[in-house]
Amino acid sequence: MPNASSRGMFAASVEYGPSFVLIACSGPATAAEICGALAFGAEIARRDGRTLFLFDLLAVDFEGTAQERQEMGRYAAAVMGTVRRLSVAVSPANLTHEAEHAAREAGLDICSFTSLPEAIEWLTA
Numbered sequence: 001m002p003n004a005s006s007r008g009m010f011a012a013s014v015e016y017g018p019s020f021v022l023i024a025c026s027g028p029a030t031a032a033e034i035c036g037a038l039a040f041g042a043e044i045a046r047r048d049g050r051t052l053f054l055f056d057l058l059a060v061d062f063e064g065t066a067q068e069r070q071e072m073g074r075y076a077a078a079v080m081g082t083v084r085r086l087s088v089a090v091s092p093a094n095l096t097h098e099a100e101h102a103a104r105e106a107g108l109d110i111c112s113f114t115s116l117p118e119a120i121e122w123l124t125a
Contacts, residue, residue, distance in 0.1 A: 007061075012037040014044060019124055020052035020087075021045075026059035031068040034060075035075050042079035051084035054123055056116060058089050066098050073102030076110065086110045087123035 007028035015022040023041045025034075034057075041053050064072075076099065080086055088100070092114045103110045113119040 010060075012040055014040070016048075016050075020054055020120075021048075021050045022054045022056060024056040024059075028061045030062075031064050031072055034062065034064075034072050038072070038076050038079055042081075042083075045080065045083050049082075051082065052123055053080070053083055053086045054116075054119055055086065055088045056119075057094070058091055058116070060090070060094070062094055066096070069096060069098035070102040073099035073104075073108075073110075074106050077103045077106030077108035080108060084109065085123055087119040088112045089116050089119040090114065 010025070010027040010029050010033040012023060012025045015024065021041065021044055023037055025037050037055065041055065044050060045053065076086065086103075086108060088110065090112055095112055095114055097112060100110050100112045111122050113122065
């Protein structure tokens with residue numbers, strides 16, 4: 001039975017590129033789903049030794065608070081510790097930089113963008 005706060009299906013998938021790993025997410029999400037996707041990427045980094053990650057969140061509907069965004073940023077830094085660079089693509093409506101700033105303060109080299117080409121360019125520079 002779905003959680004009462006569930007608004008639909010959230011999905012996370014992975015694609016391995018030659019220089020980075022793409023984690024593509026879609027659907028309605030709470031901080032729990034986003035952190036789950038981060039943990040998914042962290043396990044790939046740990047097991048496969050990958051150091052460059054792109055999280056495509058363009059198709060994610062997230063309505064979290066500033067505090068939740070900051071918590072997600074700190075969580076990203078904690079679990080993605082072996083990752084050299086992490087790039088995030090989000091819709092313009094979700095680009096607040098709160099998670100990014102919290103992750104940077106915690107030591108993660110991360111940058112957010114509103115398009116995949118920009119996110120890829122920064123990640124692979």
